[in-house]
Amino acid sequence: xxxxxxxxxxxxxxxxxxxxxxxxxxxxxxxxxxxxxxxxxxxxxxxxxxxxxxxxxxxxxxxxxxxxxxxxxxxxxxxxxxxxxxxxxxxxxxxxxxxxxxxxxxxxxxxxxxxxxxxxxxxxxxxxxxxxxxxxxxxxxxxxxxxxxxxxxxxxxxxxxxxxxxxxxxxxxxxxxxxxxxxxxxxxxxxxxxxxxxxxxxxxxxxxxxxxxxxxxxxxxxxxxxxxxxxxxxxxxxxxxxx
Amino acid sequence: xxxxxxxxxxxxxxxxxxxxxxxxxxxxxxxxxxxxxxxxxxxxxxxxxxxxxxxxxxxxxxxxxxxxxxxxxxxxxxxxxxxxxxxxxxxxxxxxxxxxxxxxxxxxxxxxxxxxxxxxxxxxxxxxxxxxxxxxxxxxxxxxxxxxxxxxxxxxxxxxxxxxxxxxxxxxxxxxxxxxxxxxxxxxxxxxxxxxxxxxxxxxxxxxxxxxxxxxxxxxxxxxxxx
Numbered sequence: 001x002x003x004x005x006x007x008x009x010x011x012x013x014x015x016x017x018x019x020x021x022x023x024x025x026x027x028x029x030x031x032x033x034x035x036x037x038x039x040x041x042x043x044x045x046x047x048x049x050x051x052x053x054x055x056x057x058x059x060x061x062x063x064x065x066x067x068x069x070x071x072x073x074x075x076x077x078x079x080x081x082x083x084x085x086x087x088x089x090x091x092x093x094x095x096x097x098x099x100x101x102x103x104x105x106x107x108x109x110x111x112x113x114x115x116x117x118x119x120x121x122x123x124x125x126x127x128x129x130x131x132x133x134x135x136x137x138x139x140x141x142x143x144x145x146x147x148x149x150x151x152x153x154x155x156x157x158x159x160x161x162x163x164x165x166x167x168x169x170x171x172x173x174x175x176x177x178x179x180x181x182x183x184x185x186x187x188x189x190x191x192x193x194x195x196x197x198x199x200x201x202x203x204x205x206x207x208x209x210x211x212x213x214x215x216x217x218x219x220x221x222x223x224x225x226x227x228x229x230x231x232x233x234x235x236x237x238x239x240x241x242x243x
Numbered sequence: 244x245x246x247x248x249x250x251x252x253x254x255x256x257x258x259x260x261x262x263x264x265x266x267x268x269x270x271x272x273x274x275x276x277x278x279x280x281x282x283x284x285x286x287x288x289x290x291x292x293x294x295x296x297x298x299x300x301x302x303x304x305x306x307x308x309x310x311x312x313x314x315x316x317x318x319x320x321x322x323x324x325x326x327x328x329x330x331x332x333x334x335x336x337x338x339x340x341x342x343x344x345x346x347x348x349x350x351x352x353x354x355x356x357x358x359x360x361x362x363x364x365x366x367x368x369x370x371x372x373x374x375x376x377x378x379x380x381x382x383x384x385x386x387x388x389x390x391x392x393x394x395x396x397x398x399x400x401x402x403x404x405x406x407x408x409x410x411x412x413x414x415x416x417x418x419x420x421x422x423x424x425x426x427x428x429x430x431x432x433x434x435x436x437x438x439x440x441x442x443x444x445x446x447x448x449x450x451x452x453x454x455x456x457x458x459x460x461x462x463x464x465x466x467x468x469x470x
Binding site: 098 | 255
């Protein structure tokens, strides 16, 4: 990477230049077992900058486990995960935006305070300004003073996505990001993901909706009993770009 | 720069914990009420001549404080597990040591608040003024609270993800925290009877214990919070 890699410090967005020789997200022979049973088995994966990858599979197929391994939150039983050629560590967490099912939101804090806390954890130079931008971007400005615990599921989902992406990370991992969103929310998120792809962000999202995968993704990966396989995006919905 | 970043994130983590407690009190009220109830029960039940009160007051006070303090310790991580906020915290570019020190600070402040309420109540109930020697008592309270917070935060982190965490917290905490309880009781007793050379020895022991567990927690916290 070209940025200055001081521990626990995030370079400014202007410093950020993704390096071409190291793919932003790589998994090599990644296996994660739970209670002796492999949930993800020998998965190989490389996702490039500007690529939008859909991860599908039945319930319990291992999508969340794979995403958590890729996020560096679950230590692989064997194999490795690399971000830009390096193993994930707290010092490199600024590279990642991860939105999970649960939202990672503090119910007692307002929407604005939740985002402000995330911005401060990332040491953004002007956190309040960035929070206001994200609230506007997610259509949450009028809910900014409302406690996160009192928001509807769809609004919480928007807030959760805003929290994960408040620092504009180069790697974006989203676990079922479309769940709970209404029609307007779905369209908004699709546009946002396309915009992130245009800005060379690396995006992996899990979904059960085949149509969404076809409409959005460059590539579709399917987990079947822990095995990662490349699934075809049908001819009717050709991928926007193939890596 | 890295130190300044760690200090800032530490402060915002503590701030977040205090703000959450202020918005939706879940630990402090229960802890304070329990401490008052314990102090009352202990004072009423211990039937001893008033000249022995100075010897017993430290034990009674710290027993009530430590038992009530476990409520704050129990809640310090369980609150983070709602909405998987703890997982979110671990995804920030924050060192595990900073997370530990922030949780420790929040628990330490909770114990200080507990002392603020318990000292006058205990003075009223037992007739022994713990604050007659403000300097030595403050020093005793600070090092005892720090040691208790350090051990408690470590054990609470260790048990937080487990289904039987309430029982395990108590089971693991009390043997480990015994030196702090003993040190705090003996230091308070020595202070009340005016034996300051003995008080100073106990304070040194408490300080060493606190320093060891603060350092240990900062170093090993990464392994405790791993999935």
